[in-house]
Amino acid sequence: EAGVTQFPSHSVIEKGQTVTLRCDPISGHDNLYWYRRVMGKEIKFLLHFVKESKQDESGMPNNRFLAERTGGTYSTLKVQPAELEDSGVYFCASSQPDEKLFFGSGTQLSVL
Amino acid sequence: AQSVTQLGSHVSVSEGALVLLRCNYSSSVPPYLFWYVQYPNQGLQLLLKYTSAATLVKGINGFEAEFKKSETSFHLTKPSAHMSDAAEYFCAVRRSNDYKLSFGAGTTVTVRA
Numbered sequence: 001e002a003g004v005t006q007f008p009s010h011s012v013i014e015k016g017q018t019v020t021l022r023c024d025p026i027s028g029h030d031n032l033y034w035y036r037r038v039m040g041k042e043i044k045f046l047l048h049f050v051k052e053s054k055q056d057e058s059g060m061p062n063n064r065f066l067a068e069r070t071g072g073t074y075s076t077l078k079v080q081p082a083e084l085e086d087s088g089v090y091f092c093a094s095s096q097p098d099e100k101l102f103f104g105s106g107t108q109l110s111v112l
Numbered sequence: 113a114q115s116v117t118q119l120g121s122h123v124s125v126s127e128g129a130l131v132l133l134r135c136n137y138s139s140s141v142p143p144y145l146f147w148y149v150q151y152p153n154q155g156l157q158l159l160l161k162y163t164s165a166a167t168l169v170k171g172i173n174g175f176e177a178e179f180k181k182s183e184t185s186f187h188l189t190k191p192s193a194h195m196s197d198a199a200e201y202f203c204a205v206r207r208s209n210d211y212k213l214s215f216g217a218g219t220t221v222t223v224r225a
Contacts, residue, residue, distance in 0.1 A: 004155060031211065042116075043156075043202065043215040056212065091156065101213070103148075103155035 002026065004104035006092050012110045018080040021107045025074070025094030032075050033101065034067060038088040046090075049075060061086075082111045114139045114205050118216035126224045131190040133219050135177075135203030138184060145186040146204040146213065147177055156202065162186060164208070173197070198223045 005024040013019050025032050034046040046065070047057040051072035060067070064083070069075040079086050089108050093101040119134040137143060144163045148156040160171025167179045173196075177188045186203060203216040 033211070035213075035215075040217070042217050043204075043213075045212045045214070048211055059212075093156075100158050100161070101156075103157070105153060105155045 004092055004094050004102050006090075006104035006107050008107060009105065010108045010110075012112065013082055014112050015084055016081045018078065019082055019109060021077045021079075021090050021092075021109070023075045023077070023092030023094075023104060025092070026102055029094035029096055029102075030072070031095045031097065031101075032069060033093045033095075034075070034077055035091040035093065036088050037091065037106075038085070043091065046077075079109075082109075084111050087111045114143065114207065114214045116203050116205050116214055116216035118201075118203050118219050120219055121217060122220050122222070124222045124224060125193045127195055128192050131175075131188075131193045131197060131221065133188040133201050133203075133221070135186045135188065135216060136184055137186060137203070137205045139205055139207065141207050141209075143205045144208055145177075145179060146206075147171065147175070147186075147188050148202045148204060148215075150200045150202070150218075152199070159188070159201075193221075193223050195223050195225065197221060 007022045032049040037043040045059040048055045049069045066078045089106040091106045093103045095101045117136045146161045147159040150156045160169045162179045170176045175190045200218045200220045204213040206213045
């Protein structure tokens with residue numbers, strides 16, 4: 001069974017550009033989460049989808065970040081325009097209700 | 113509000129020695145507690161979790177952790193380190209009625225031959 005897949009694994013962009021990160025959860029997992037780790041700091045919650053609905057987006061830093069989950073399958077996280085402080089590793093995770101989270105290997109985003 | 117403190121960002125142990133990673137939490141309600149491990153170029157993997165059952169929790173790869181409410185701690189141990197244990201370890205907490213995890217800053221373990 002395929003795990004949680006994230007694409008790209010690395011992205012290097014310039015300040016002001018747009019970047020879109022993608023996450024493909026494990027098939028059948030209704031819950032999808034985005035987390036972010038800024039270098040040297042804690043992994044922080046960004047948001048939580050249940051199917052295609054945003055259940056909790058309290059962790060989204062600001063309105064430059066937009067997450068979508070088309071048809072309750074894969075999810076995208078767009079940063080527009082990117083700023084230097086957006087650099088970090090973005091993790092996606094998925095789960096069944098009340099079951100453990102499966103994490104992807106993350107997207108390393110570098111904003112120069 | 114919940115938070116997690118991991119004492120020590122780096123731990124170096126000899127192969128065969130005890131691994132002890134410290135985690136203290138603060139939570140306004142009885143928490144669920146977790147330890148995750150991240151091997152290089154991989155996602156976070158659940159090692160073990162505490163959800164208000166037995167206070168001594170056994171996980172994968174020979175790791176275990178003990179929940180001590182009086183000390184608000186959930187330290188992770190392994191009696192004998194193996195080279196394959198070299199990784200970054202994260203302690204995390206969440207409320208029983210919430211899905212959000214709050215993570216510690218992580219502890220990188222290196223194992224010396």
